[in-house]
Amino acid sequence: MIGRRGWRAPLVAVVLAGSAALAAWAPQKAGTEPLPPELEARVQALGKQIRCAVCQGMSIADSPASMARAQLDMVRTMVKEGRSDEEIKAFFVERYGEFALLKPSTEGVNRLVWVVPVLVFLFGLGFAVYYVIQHKPKAEASAAQEAASEDPYVNALRSEIDR
C-alpha cells in the first residue's frame, strides 16, 4: 500500500504537467505589433533559438502557446530597445537556465559536448591503426614459427614441393 507521502511526487508531477498544458490553452491574446521588417526578422530569428517554457522542444517563434507569445513579445520589446542578440539570449538563460536555448552554447562545460565525440573518434581511429600495425607482423611471425615447429616429415615434404 502506498503511504500518504508516496502520492506526493506523482501528484505534483501531474499538477506541473497540467499547469504547463493549461498555459498552452490560455485565451489567445494578440502579440505586440511587428517591428519594421529588418528588426522583425531579427525577432523571428532569435525566436527560433529560444525554447518555449511550457512546450516540448518547440521554439517561441513556432509554438502557438500563449507563454511562447509572451516570450516572443519580450524579445520584440528588447530588440526595440536596441539590445544585442547576446543580451537577449542571456536574459532568457538567466531566468530559465541553458534550457532556454534550443542550441546549447559552446562555452564552458558545454564545450565538452562538441569536443568529446571528436576526441573519442580520434582515440578510436588511433587504436585501430595501432591494432593493425601491432598484429600484422605478429601474424606473419607466428605463421613462420608454426611452419618451423611442425613435424620434420612435413618440413621435408614442403621443401620437396618448393623445389
Next chain:
Amino acid sequence: MKRWGLTVGFVVLCLALLAVLAKGFGKDPHEVPFGMRGKPAPPFQLRDLTTGAPVSLEQFRGKPVVLNFWATWCGPCKQEHPVLTWAQREYGDQVVFLGLIFEDTPENARRYLAENGTPFPQLLDPNSLTAVAYGVAGVPETYFISKDGTILDKHVGPIWPDRMTAYVKALLGKGPLPTATAEAAP
C-alpha cells in the same frame, strides 16, 4: 596486463555512461529550471484590476512581498484561491500579497473575483512581460520577495497552508526557507 587495462577502461566507460543515464533519468523532464532565486526582483509598474491605479514593486520596498501569478482558465489556481485568501487574513499585516493575472482577460478575472472574493490587489500584466521577466513557466506560481527586494524562492503549482506558512516565516526571518517544491503537495 594489457587485457586488464582494456577491461578497466571498458568498466570506466560503462560507469561514465551509467552516470550520465542516472543523471538524465533522475530529472523531471517537465521541470523548467529557475534562475532568479537570490536575484533582485525585476521592478514593475502595473495597473490595479479594480481601481486602475498604478502599482509598483518599489512602493513596497521595506516589506516582504508574496507575488502570485494566476489565471481563471487554470484549475490549480482556483484550487489555491482559498489558501491565498486565508494567508492574506493570517499574514496580511506583516507581508504584502499581490496577484498578477497571467494571459487572461480583465473581464474573466473580475467575474471570478466577484464570485470568489478579492483578498488582495490584483494587477494586470499586458502581454505578460512581467511574468516573463520573473521567469514564470506556467501558473500558478508564487514568488517570495524579501523586504530588500530579493527573490528568495518561488513555489510552482497550487500552494498549501503549511507551505505558505513556512515561506512567510522565512520572509520574516523566523524560519528556514522550505526545501524542494516537489514536497509541497499534501
